[in-house]
Amino acid sequence: MTDPKTKLDIYRTMVLAQSWEQALMRLIDENLAPASYHPGRGSEGSEVACTMALRESDYLLYDHRGMAHIIAKGVPLVGLFGDFLGNELGTTRGYGAGIVHVADPDRGVLGQSGTLGGSQLIAAGAALSAKIRKTDQVTMCFFGDGAANRGTFHEAANAAGAWKLPLVFVVQNNGWAVSVPTEYSTGGAFVDRANGYGFPGVAVDGQNPFEVHDVAVEAVERARNGGGPTLIEVKTVRLLGHYLGDPQAYREAAERSTSATRDPIVWARAALKESGEATEEQLSAIEAEAIEQVEAAREQALAGAKPTADVLTEYLYV
Amino acid sequence: MTDPKTKLDIYRTMVLAQSWEQALMRLIDENLAPASYHPGRGSEGSEVACTMALRESDYLLYDHRGMAHIIAKGVPLVGLFGDFLGNELGTTRGYGAGIVHVADPDRGVLGQSGTLGGSQLIAAGAALSAKIRKTDQVTMCFFGDGAANRGTFHEAANAAGAWKLPLVFVVQNNGWAVSVPTEYSTGGAFVDRANGYGFPGVAVDGQNPFEVHDVAVEAVERARNGGGPTLIEVKTVRLLGHYLGDPQAYREAAERSTSATRDPIVWARAALKESGEATEEQLSAIEAEAIEQVEAAREQALAGAKPTADVLTEYLYV
Amino acid sequence: MTASSGARTITYSRAITEALDEEMARDERVVVLGEDVGRMGGIFGATPGLYEKYGADRVIDTPISEMFIVGGAVGLAITGLRPVAELQFADFIVNAADETLSKMSKWRYMHGGQFRVPMVLRMPEGATGGGGAEHSLCPEALMLSYPGAHIVVPSTPADAKGLLKAAIRDDNPVGFFEHKALYATRGAVPDDPDFVVPIGKADIKREGTDVTVIAWGRAVHWALAAADLAATDGTSVEVLDTRGLRPLDTDAIFASIEKTGRVVIAQEAPRTGGGASEISAVIAENVIDLLEGPIKRIGAMDVPIPQNPALEALVMPTPADIHLAVKELVG
Amino acid sequence: MTASSGARTITYSRAITEALDEEMARDERVVVLGEDVGRMGGIFGATPGLYEKYGADRVIDTPISEMFIVGGAVGLAITGLRPVAELQFADFIVNAADETLSKMSKWRYMHGGQFRVPMVLRMPEGATGGGGAEHSLCPEALMLSYPGAHIVVPSTPADAKGLLKAAIRDDNPVGFFEHKALYATRGAVPDDPDFVVPIGKADIKREGTDVTVIAWGRAVHWALAAADLAATDGTSVEVLDTRGLRPLDTDAIFASIEKTGRVVIAQEAPRTGGGASEISAVIAENVIDLLEGPIKRIGAMDVPIPQNPALEALVMPTPADIHLAVKELVG
């Protein structure tokens, strides 16, 4: 069971991710960063609560929606802003911008495949690597319900199951892949797929990050102790459009407003107060601090220099 | 329950496939056909019994091992010999030879992808086509335990499950993919994978073709009646090498001899006699007739003309 | 090009929609499939209204399963339908490469002509600022060494409509590359519902006498802009739009070079390994004697496309690059 | 090439095994993975004994999952290992195209240099009679328009060993194409355990003065046979083995052409869209003035490889084809 301190940490990190995203939106409004971004509002619960079950030396393959998992893994906010601003302070030193390829090898953040599903294979490789090198590193791989239907998942999951790799798959099922409802494009339930590869699947409500954390901790420990992979299907919501400015004409008002009631940050705030695990003052302080932290990072990042033409061939061949 | 007449038909077709394969081996020994062939001895049970659940207008995607499914679908033997001889009497008019791309659109034989798994996708497309065109055609797709681990299966199975396509997957689990034991390369059990896509999986013993037939009839009927796909996992054996001349150094003698006791043709013959559903005379007559039929086809096929250079561009662009 | 009475000015994107709509109306075997092509009308808005008009059986929102999209379409095509499949980004051709290059392109040949594979694979291509190394490519040349399918790349709304209609009516598989940066461009398109543009015929988009610039897709517009620049130097540039890479209209190419004696080939893809190299080789093999100078290729830098739009811009070729090559050739 | 005291005559296949064995012994980060590479020693017998010597953790028999083989190897490579992955047939590059062309080749660049991807992807290639359209290809050129990885194709046992060792030691990803028809060929290979052949350096396999024939992989042997034929006509052919396609040793190519003034480029892949087109374009762009005639390309017919061996033979290029091209050039 997630202890009160961890619960507060989860809340703090979710709020930090939310504040970071708000600041990014402002940068985009101000035309300082390109507008191509997949907002993460709604899925912070799973991203933060799962990632916080990892150690720094563990590997993370995040997905394209939001930045909460990356923030939870400890990547400095300045670097993230730098990636969106496309300047030298970015984790990718100015190469990235928009829907970024954040990388932070020292914190086990192994980057992202722009083609959905590519990261699943790389995650399986990283997990196999830990096994071969006999470290106790665990790899966690996030992807959406849409990406779960790529054949890459099958190949990664089968290898992970066959060799009991230390790998945790997190399917963030938000009900949509762009405009297509999950039930239209999907046979069966993701959680049930794990069994076919010989490892456990667990479904959990992403609105409740504390429960998600319990599930993730169990999965990570199993992986670390040689018990093999787990698939966690988090039922979550996409509060905003697929991308910024998505008119979402394909989405019914009723479904959108039901989703809106399932905000994990709102839920966690209420739960913490209700249980007495946090006071209004504490929570407000966390929120204020997040904004401050984000502001400071934003200011620092804005000072970064833009890359020049000479970087274009710098990282191509060793 | 498979009736006695059908049982005899299954036996007859298995024996025909066996005789055909023996005749092919002779052609290869005589250097009349190229030696690249994946012998089907051992898996006739599933191939014949499943295929015989189909109608002529149904679609078949066979696999690379043996020819029993193709023969069971009614493709003329002369055409098959012609494909291996690489002459104009082949179903592919001389293009094919060796591990062939047999095709017979009139009998629903849709060809083969030389890359394993490619046929799974084409099968899903054919099943979707039947649904769109509102025919009641069923598609059956065979593949081995090895090919079942390609990502193509996931994409095909997911689409089939999502849209309840009239599709029957037959996984021929013979315990090996070339030199790699299934349990080494596979997480979980194939039969359990179906559930994850929302359709039934059934495991059945391939040594007993009559039981296989029952299972296949049920699956085909379900597909035809709008009940969606089924995955049939047939536990079968590979009596010979992966390819002709495979020394099989990777295979233990004990495992080979256990496999040898599971020959579906031997089993069916004994079962038919034991149950009184066939007499020794009937069975011998079937066997003699098969050899005769094969001999006649072989003679006819040998007379086919070899293709000439002008065919090289004939079927490239319409 | 069929003669037509009237014409309207529409966008390239609208031209695509109309071609699909008209062919779906004309032939009920035509079905459309891909990610978000249905209720959303495509992420680039190229398929709006089709779902409402033709229903979920003929306008199919697929799972994110590129191998199924192409391989499944082959299955549709060999069983009596005429699918128009879409990969959301042309870059994803590598996510369905076996299906595109082997299954779609070779199924007929491998099976001794027993099947036809009448399908079109639509692939929105090109760099438009910030897409990065996996959402910005023009990978047309990948299909070159895999015979069996046509490779079509329209540069204008009229070509987009006429070529797509031709592709849908063609019994061969067709790789059809639409440039994302062109979707919003406008041009006159004939009204005639049977207006088609024959596949494999080049089009002289501008006549000239001193230098031939060969291009296709978006690069045609760069070539035209370069021709304007060159005109101010007094150089007359002919812009030859190949409209794709297979079939390649070598007659038209050789005829233009015969006239000008100088050639620049411009593409958006990286300089190495693209259509420009192939066309250069064909020229150097067949009509080298007509040339008064080197065969120049213009293309993107040989690097993955950086995601930072400012860096992307540095990597992309420009009309100025083409103009410079033209200047070097006329000396 | 490092100087070496002794040398033994071994097969091309044995050269591959030795390179793997020596590098695995030298560096425990080197691991081998692929279908049947372990207990069977590879379906072409290129990896025997490694499983017994290095165990299942370092010699990994994979499922039939080409995307995992390559994508998983990228995961191994960015987390401290140096994988040598194998696709059972080079044709299967299309079954792992995104993983090869985007993930393996671009991961480092896309992430601003934060990772290195020290891996080798071994791909047995070529037509050897009856493999058909999906088991016979030489798809090296597919990698050309995707920068980021080297493209290496050895033609002799010494090159096979020296280049594979260099590739394993290289911090860049390397696409390594071994020709199936060469596995049984024999040649002298230096004993020196540090014998490596630098990647990207061409090798003059035969000196000559009248015509340069450029080739790589199996086509080098066709070129040498053609040179013998040409010698009987009194024509002196220089055979330049590029040893791959990237990096391309343009200095060596230009120097040879400077000497001969005539060039034929020979490849096994279909004439269209292959390495020959690229090399032709580089020549026509840079040194066209040195040429006394057209740039001729020799390659397979532009059709899928038919499975019937008799038809395959008709489709494949031959030494006689190269000889004829040489004759046409010397007039």
Ligand SMILES: Cc1ncc(C[n+]2csc(CCOP(=O)(O)OP(=O)(O)O)c2C)c(N)n1
């Ligand atoms: C292989 C591939 N196909 C398609 C896309 C385009 N694409 C990017 S995000 C997306 C939707 C993803 O849906 P899901 O996985 O459910 O994640 P969500 O956006 O809902 O978080 C699509 C289709 C891609 N990037 N890669």
Ligand SMILES: Cc1ncc(C[n+]2csc(CCOP(=O)(O)OP(=O)(O)O)c2C)c(N)n1
């Ligand atoms: C995509 C792909 N990978 C690998 C191969 C090479 N190959 C042909 S058959 C085979 C083994 C197949 O095993 P399985 O599917 O179990 O069928 P079985 O041979 O046992 O009947 C392999 C690896 C191929 N043809 N296509």
Ligand SMILES: [Mg+2]
């Ligand atoms: Mg989703």
Ligand SMILES: [Mg+2]
């Ligand atoms: Mg098997």
